[in-house]
Amino acid sequence: MEQLMSDLKKQIIEALNLKHLKPENIGDDQPLFGDGLGLDSIDALELIVLLQQSYKVKIDNPQDGPQIFRSVKTIAEYIRAHQTA
Amino acid sequence: MYISATSVIRNQTVVHNGKSLWENKTVSLDDFLNGLYDSLAPEYPKFYKMDRLAKLGFLATEVLLKENAIKQYAPEEVSLVLSNAHASLDTDVRYHEAAKTSSSPALFVYTLPNIVSGEICIRHRIKGENTFFVSPAFDAALTAAYAEQVMAQSSMQACIAGWVEVMDSHHDVFLYLAEQSPRGLALPHTAEQLVKLYQ
Numbered sequence: 001m002e003q004l005m006s007d008l009k010k011q012i013i014e015a016l017n018l019k020h021l022k023p024e025n026i027g028d029d030q031p032l033f034g035d036g037l038g039l040d041s042i043d044a045l046e047l048i049v050l051l052q053q054s055y056k057v058k059i060d061n062p063q064d065g066p067q068i069f070r071s072v073k074t075i076a077e078y079i080r081a082h083q084t085a
Numbered sequence: 086m087y088i089s090a091t092s093v094i095r096n097q098t099v100v101h102n103g104k105s106l107w108e109n110k111t112v113s114l115d116d117f118l119n120g121l122y123d124s125l126a127p128e129y130p131k132f133y134k135m136d137r138l139a140k141l142g143f144l145a146t147e148v149l150l151k152e153n154a155i156k157q158y159a160p161e162e163v164s165l166v167l168s169n170a171h172a173s174l175d176t177d178v179r180y181h182e183a184a185k186t187s188s189s190p191a192l193f194v195y196t197l198p199n200i201v202s203g204e205i206c207i208r209h210r211i212k213g214e215n216t217f218f219v220s221p222a223f224d225a226a227l228t229a230a231y232a233e234q235v236m237a238q239s240s241m242q243a244c245i246a247g248w249v250e251v252m253d254s255h256h257d258v259f260l261y262l263a264e265q266s267p268r269g270l271a272l273p274h275t276a277e278q279l280v281k282l283y284q
Contacts, residue, residue, distance in 0.1 A: 016191070021118075044227040045190035053187055066175075 004076045012072070015050050016043050028073045033066075044069060051075070057082045086236055088268035089243075091282050092149040094141055094258040095120075101148050113178060114254045120143065134191060135204060136168060136176040137256070140200035142249045143208060144166065145258045149245065153262050155212070155271050158242045164213035164235045165202050166228060166246040172198040172219045175251050201249055213241060223248040223259065225279035232263055233274070240267075259283045 009023035012032075016039065023070045026037065039047075047069055051057045057079050060063060068078045093100040097117045098108035107124055109117050110232035118140045122132050125147050132143060155163050176195045183189050194200065199217040206215060216225065216234050232246045260281065263274050274279050 017133040018130070020130045042190050042194055049188055049190065 001076060001080070004079065005072050008072050008075055008079075011050055011054060012047070013045050014070055026072060029071050032069055032071060036071075039069075047075070051079065055079050086233060086263055086274040087266060087267040087270075088272040088278060088282070089259045089262045089264050089267075090149050090151075090153045091259070091270070092145045093260075094145050094148075094256060097256075099144075099148060102280055106148060108164065112276075114251075114256060129208065131204075136173075136195035136200075137251045138173060138175060138198065138249060139195060139201045139204045141251055141256055142260075143204055145247075145249065145260045146205050146245060147211065149260050150209065155211075155243050155245075155262070156211050159213035159240075160210045162213060162240055162242040163209070163211045164232075164241055165205060165211055165215035165242045166218075166232050166235060166244060167199075167202055167219055167249050168182050168213075168218035168224065168228065169198065169248060169250040170219065170221055171250060171252040173200070175253065182221070205245070211245075213244075214238075223283055225283065226276040229274060229276040231278055236263065236265065258271070 005028055006023065009026045012018065012026070013021055013023065041066050044065060048059060051059070059068060068074055090102055097110045097114065099106045100119060106119060109120050112120065114137065118137065121144050125144065127147055130142065135143060173196050176192065180189065180192045180196050183192055198219065202215045202217055205211065216231065220227070228246050232244045235241060236244050242265050244263045245260060246263060248257065250257045259282070261279070
């Protein structure tokens with residue numbers, strides 16, 4: 001789980017062009033949207049693409065998005081729960 | 086109506102009011118833009134997400150408004166009139182290539198030329214009329230006439246206008262700030278003056 005969260009932080013920085021941040025600047029439980037990391041709706045779409053391409057994980061119900069993308073930890077938990085071996 | 090300030094980004098050189106401000110011709114255009122951002126230090130992380138057209142417009146506006154802030158005007162009192170030759174083709178081509186292997190929503194949102202206008206408006210809280218023309222070359226007569234027309238509205242106090250062009254490594258940006266009252270350069274806002282300043 002720790003390794004997955006570490007990988008996710010690097011991938012999020014790369015995919016979302018967050019060049020002002022380093023992985024260690026992103027807390028495991030830090031909110032990614034709103035007052036947290038300040039991501040927007042386009043970033044959410046990029047995260048969906050990231051999950052599909054890097055982890056082969058799809059989000060079946062778009063209404064689950066806010067909960068899944070709440071933090072790096074929640075994304076990692078979703079990947080673990082939905083990734084096929 | 087008067088021209089208060091100008092900014093030019095051409096050949097990886099930045100000129101403000103006719104004076105060279107910054108240059109770096111030894112790196113790629115992308116590195117030049119990031120270096121100029123670091124030099125200006127506006128602390129605006131969204132810059133890194135922008136395409137090259139938006140970055141050029143954003144940075145040229147940062148330079149333009151260095152000494153001529155428009156904060157004294159209400160958001161509705163400032164307008165924006167931009168133009169270029171290649172619209173968003175520089176990013177359109179990148180998106181077309183990227184789409185062959187994966188989709189990129191962040192790239193897709195920049196496949197319109199007037200997105201640069203939106204980025205400038207968000208950054209400087211501009212809510213007046215904004216227009217983007219596409220023409221083969223900088224049309225000083227059109228720009229001057231249209232800016233005059235926009236500024237003829239009683240509530241309009243300032244207008245940022247000019248040319249924001251990029252295609253591959255070729256880039257050519259000329260922006261000016263026009264105001265109802267003489268400030269800064271205080272040059273007459275005429276097509277002839279714009280031709281001189283653009284050269």
